[in-house]
Amino acid sequence: xxxxxxxxxxxxxxxARHRALGARMVPFGGWDMPVEYSxxxxxxxxxxxxxxxxxxxxxxxxxxxxxxxLDAVQRISCNDASKLQIGQAQYSGLLTPAGTFxxxxxxxxxxxxxxxLVVNASHIETDFAVISEGITPAGDAVAVNVSARYALIAxxxxxxxxxxxPLTGIDLASMKYYWFAxxxxxxxxxxxxxxxxxxxxxxxxxxxxQQADAVWLALMASGEQFGMIPCGLGARDTLxxxxxxxxxxxxxxxxxxxxxxxxxxxxxxxxxSFVGSDVLKQxxxxxxxxxxxxxxxxxxxxxxxxxxxxxxxxAVGVVxxxxxxxxxxxxxGLGYVSAALAVPGTEIDIDIRGRRLKAxxxxxxxxxxxx
Numbered sequence: 080x081x082x083x084x085x086x087x088x089x090x091x092x093x094x095a096r097h098r099a100l101g102a103r104m105v106p107f108g109g110w111d112m113p114v115e116y117s118x119x120x121x122x123x124x125x126x127x128x129x130x131x132x133x134x135x136x137x138x139x140x141x142x143x144x145x146x147x148x149l150d151a152v153q154r155i156s157c158n159d160a161s162k163l164q165i166g167q168a169q170y171s172g173l174l175t176p177a178g179t180f181x182x183x184x185x186x187x188x189x190x191x192x193x194x195x196l197v198v199n200a201s202h203i204e205t206d207f208a209v210i211s212e213g214i215t216p217a218g219d220a221v222a223v224n225v226s227a228r229y230a231l232i233a234x235x236x237x238x239x240x241x242x243x244x245p246l247t248g249i250d251l252a253s254m255k256y257y258w259f260a261x262x263x264x265x266x267x268x269x270x271x272x273x274x275x276x277x278x279x280x281x282x283x284x285x286x287x288x289q290q291a292d293a294v295w296l297a298l299m300a301s302g303e304q305f306g307m308i309p310c311g312l313g314a315r316d317t318l319x320x321x322x323x324x325x326x327x328x329x330x331x332x333x334x335x336x337x338x339x340x341x342x343x344x345x346x347x348x349x350x351x352s353f354v355g356s357d358v359l360k361q362x363x364x365x366x367x368x369x370x371x372x373x374x375x376x377x378x379x380x381x382x383x384x385x386x387x388x389x390x391x392x393x394a395v396g397v398v399x400x401x402x403x404x405x406x407x408x409x410x411x412g413l414g415y416v417s418a419a420l421a422v423p424g425t426e427i428d429i430d431i432r433g434r435r436l437k438a439x440x441x442x443x444x445x446x447x448x449x450x
Contacts (some may be wrong), residue, residue: 091136092230092288093295100309108201110137113311122314123405126277127446130236130302131310135276135283136291139203139226141196141210148192151220155213155354156186156196157337159347163188168257168274170345173198173206178336178358182206183327185274187259195225199327213354230291234298235281235318237448238305243282246297247271251282265297276315278322278446321404323373323413323443329384330371330399330413338362339415340371341443369396370421373443374429376410378436382429388414389428389435395420398429404445411445412438 088111097104102113113134115122125131143151152160158171165188173181173196182202187195198206207224214220234243244251249262249271259272269286286294299307316326325331331340338346338359346359376382381403388396401412420427423442428435 089137091134092291093134093136093232096292096295097134097309102309102311105312107312108137108199110200112137113309115311115313116309119311119313119317120405122308122310123317125306125308126236126279126310126314126318127406128237129305130234130238130242130281130307131277131314132295132298132302132307133233133235133310133315134231134295135233136230136288137200138231139198139200139206139224140229140285141198141203141207142189142194142223142225143196143210143214143220144190144193144223145218145220146192147218148194148220151214151217151222152186152194152196153347153350153353154217155210156184157347157353157355157359158186158345159350160186160188160194161350162347165190166258166260168259168272170257172331172337172342172345173209174336174353174355175333176355176358178338178355178362179333180327180331180335180337180340181209181333183325183331187272192220197231202327228287229285230288230294231283231285232291232295232298233275233281233283234302234307235275235277235279235310236307237280238302238307239279239281242298242302242305242307243271243284245301256280265294267294269294276324277318278324278444279318279448317402317404320400320402320411320413321407321444321446323445325371325413326400335371335415336362336367339367339369367418369415370418371399371413372416372421372440373445374412374414374427374438375441375445376429376436376438377426378438379410380429380431380434380436381410382412382414382431382436382438387430388416389430390417390420395427407446409445411441413443416440
């Protein structure tokens, strides 16, 4: 018989601030996190039209260093880290030998042989174990879980640059997407990265945990004139879905490969062997039975995670993410279908609580910001 466990939820350094602001808190990946403050719709629209402030300190950080650190990262990460310059980041995957996702992650190149990987909150310990074992053949490279050294705050939205720039000497306007720099932010030493998970321009700010609240308050004060508001996990999810960004545990997991998920672009096809590479190369050559698609509802209804997708009377796949989007005002989603059906314009049916409702395959992303 399994024993019940009452493991206390972890708290970010900003937990008391969220509660003081009246956030609705929920368990997420073992953490006590804000799901919303003023409402998911209001927070979603603030990010699309102005700016939103997110606490993403639950994310994990793992550093890899040593004279063979690049070889180590190349082995365990499916993207090609050799293309990164110092100060540049990339989206990548930590894969199983079967080519499926252990996790998705960001790879930051801190130095010639020094990297930081940002991983998902619920996978920190698992990822660290997989990475530590996976880099062993590379030689002189050590992985260290440095998650406790960082709080991570994200400012996302078209006003992000105007909000963050007054608080730092880093020239943010000249910083390209997926680049980062070290410096002071609100008189606190940290790192600013032009990255995000919302489909908008924005910055993710790494600072020591003990200074996180001071930086949060400084950002809130700077953003007040622009209408920036604090945002929770609910808006983060609807925003990323509009931008068709995959969520681990929904759209990608240990049963799906980057090729099936339409993430061929995060695979370093010209690299030497890496974990899962043989399977991916075979899939690239032969194709896959299923593909991740975006869909838009035709009939009135919302296709939610786990709902079955049909073509005629045949079950052809499953919804992995779905919502009614506050900005586009459409019911959209992601799901896996037979590869032959993964063509924009194809009509499919979704079993929504016993009723078959029509949807159509559409190109992704659903939303793309104007640059």
